[in-house]
Amino acid sequence: MPIEDRFLDRLPAALRDRVRCGVPLRDLTTLRVGGPAAVVCPADNPEQARRFHEAALHAGWPLFALGGGSNVLADDAGYRGVVLHLTGCDCTVRGDTITVSAGLGLDDLVARSLGEGLAGLAFASGIPGTVGGALAGNAGCYGHEIGEFVREAVVLTRDGDVRRIGPRECGFRYRGTALRDEGAILLEAVLQVPAGDLAAAAAERALHLADRLAKHPVTEPSAGSWFRNLEPAVPGERRRAAGELLDQVGAKAMREGDAAVFAKHANIIVNLGRAGSGDVRRLAARMQAAVRERFGVDLAPEVRDLGPGAPLT
Ligand SMILES: Cc1cc2nc3c(=O)[nH]c(=O)nc-3n(C[C@H](O)[C@H](O)[C@H](O)COP(=O)(O)OP(=O)(O)OC[C@H]3O[C@@H](n4cnc5c(N)ncnc54)[C@H](O)[C@@H]3O)c2cc1C
Incomplete structure (x- = not known):
């Protein structure tokens, strides 16, 4: 049986319909380079991600977690495996605690947190990509890193288990995490964000966005x-x-x-x-x-x- 069929056979019909075959990776990455991925699987929630992961294990295929594609180089030959595209973007704010899905845009999270009166994430204004990608690589700039704010993470382990872990287990370091070293996929995160001075945070956001426009490729x-x-x-x-x-x-x-x-x-x-x-x-x-x-x-x-x-x- 062809490997694609072995993969698809393992999925319930509703998930099989979500799978897209032969999607050019240049369309999913900000560098706009890369040939077709064998299958791209958009996962809106942890259960969908788990099922896609399980089917990939069953087919013996490699799996790559993709967020905004703003920090990857895809090959011209494409990717012979499963691209798990984290697309869930739920976000709930209670007091200074934000529970967020991996697929929400990081800058959307910054805007939302400021709208809720939480100033602490202004430093990350304008960083492209998703919350999942940012946490996996401990994205940072202007003296801060996203890992400083993480209280919990829901991850899918290499073996296919969904686990809730604390920041120590995430192992945040400069532009890396133990999470990524271990091949775990981030599904959700709980962040604690200080309220701080909102007017100063709004000004900081405007400054960073302008700085990025001036210094980065647009x-x-x-x-x-x-x-x-x-x-x-x-x-x-x-x-x-x-x-x-x-x-x-x-x-x-x-x-x-x-x-x-x-x-x-x-x-x-x-x-x-x-x-x-x-x-x-x-x-x-x-x-x-x-x-x-x-x-x-x-x-x-x-x-x-x-x-x-x-x-x-
Ligand atoms: C113009 C520009 C400016 C940038 N400025 C900054 C900056 O100031 N600071 C900074 O740190 N970065 C910066 N970046 C790099 C990039 O935006 C960040 O690394 C971003 O956090 C990547 O997120 P993403 O969702 O696009 O990840 P992707 O590019 O999709 O993936 C990057 C890596 O993370 C993994 N990954 C993605 N999602 C998950 C997940 N849910 N679970 C586990 N692993 C996952 C992927 O497998 C891959 O290894 C910049 C990029 C651009 C294009």
């Missing part, structure tokens, strides 16, 4: 910063921006096919039109090599490379 597709910032030389000090080093090696002039380094930010790769995954990987490798040669530093990618999934048999 019309050109991108996936945000390509490389992680450097570990501080002394613990507790600030990380050195990878973009600083890339600027000094002339990265802004680098281009491979339609993949180019953004003119205003040496750590961002943009798609000028028809860039393929090969162009992007070649460009990233050149950027990395130039920094290694000049500074003896190995830049580590922040963007997740989906790869082609299961090998063709």
Whole structure:
């Protein structure tokens, strides 16, 4: 039996109807690169996610959790496996506690929390993608990270169990979590957000949104910063921006096919039109090599490379 059928056979009819085959990943990622995924499964709630996951295990297929696709590079060959697209976007606010589904846009969460009188998330204004993607990678900027606010998370483990865990088990660190290392999928989160000074938070939000418009690509597709910032030389000090080093090696002039380094930010790769995954990987490798040669530093990618999934048999 073909693997697609083995996967679909395991699903109840209502879920089978949700599955989309052969969806180009360029349509689901902000860099606009990537060929067809074998199957894309939109999950609006934890039970749907669990059923899709179980069917993937049964078919022996790899599974990749996708949120807003703002931090991934998909392959031109597509993805031979299951793309679990977290699309649930419920959000309930009680006092300073927010319960939110993984698929809600992070910036929508920021706007909603400010509307409810909670100031603490203003720092995250304008970060693209979903709550799930942000938590999985502990997204952050302007001195804060989303993990600081997490009190509980509902996750789907690699073995297919749905569990409620605390922040310690999530293992938040700079742009990473134990959650992601273990292949767990975030389904829901409970955040505690301080009320703070609302007028100051609204002003902070406006400032960050304007800053992003000025410094980040707006019309050109991108996936945000390509490389992680450097570990501080002394613990507790600030990380050195990878973009600083890339600027000094002339990265802004680098281009491979339609993949180019953004003119205003040496750590961002943009798609000028028809860039393929090969162009992007070649460009990233050149950027990395130039920094290694000049500074003896190995830049580590922040963007997740989906790869082609299961090998063709
Ligand atoms: C213009 C621009 C600016 C950006 N600025 C910032 C910034 O200031 N700070 C910052 O931290 N990032 C920034 N980013 C990167 C990106 O927006 C964040 O990493 C974002 O949190 C990714 O969320 P997503 O939903 O798009 O994740 P995706 O791109 O869909 O996925 C990214 C990774 O998270 C995993 N993932 C997604 N959802 C889940 C889930 N529910 N459970 C488990 N794993 C999951 C995926 O498997 C993948 O490994 C920027 C990106 C762009 C394009």
